[in-house]
Amino acid sequence: MSQLHCPFCGARELQEFEFRKTRANVTSSEFARVYLRVDSLELSVEYWQHVHGCRTWLLVERNPSTGAVLRVAALPAVNGASK
Ligand SMILES: [Zn+2]
Numbered sequence: 001m002s003q004l005h006c007p008f009c010g011a012r013e014l015q016e017f018e019f020r021k022t023r024a025n026v027t028s029s030e031f032a033r034v035y036l037r038v039d040s041l042e043l044s045v046e047y048w049q050h051v052h053g054c055r056t057w058l059l060v061e062r063n064p065s066t067g068a069v070l071r072v073a074a075l076p077a078v079n080g081a082s083k
Contacts, residue, residue: 047060
């Protein structure tokens with residue numbers, strides 16, 4: 001994983017993005033949700049931000065074993081600022 005595809009800016013180098021948090025897998029145990037950073041070896045759902053670009057928060061699904069990015073989507077605005 002050397003690039004991420006921002007929905008607004010296109011493919012950019014990974015240095016432009018900042019990892020924020022791994023989203024807990026709803027099917028994992030309570031222990032795993034609290035204490036383990038990666039829910040599965042096949043799928044990790046993570047929040048990233050394009051800090052050196054459009055500053056959009058992204059939902060990134062990737063395979064932590066291979067580093068392959070499966071899906072990137074922009075998070076919707078929660079405060080209605082985009083209206
Ligand atoms: Zn961007």
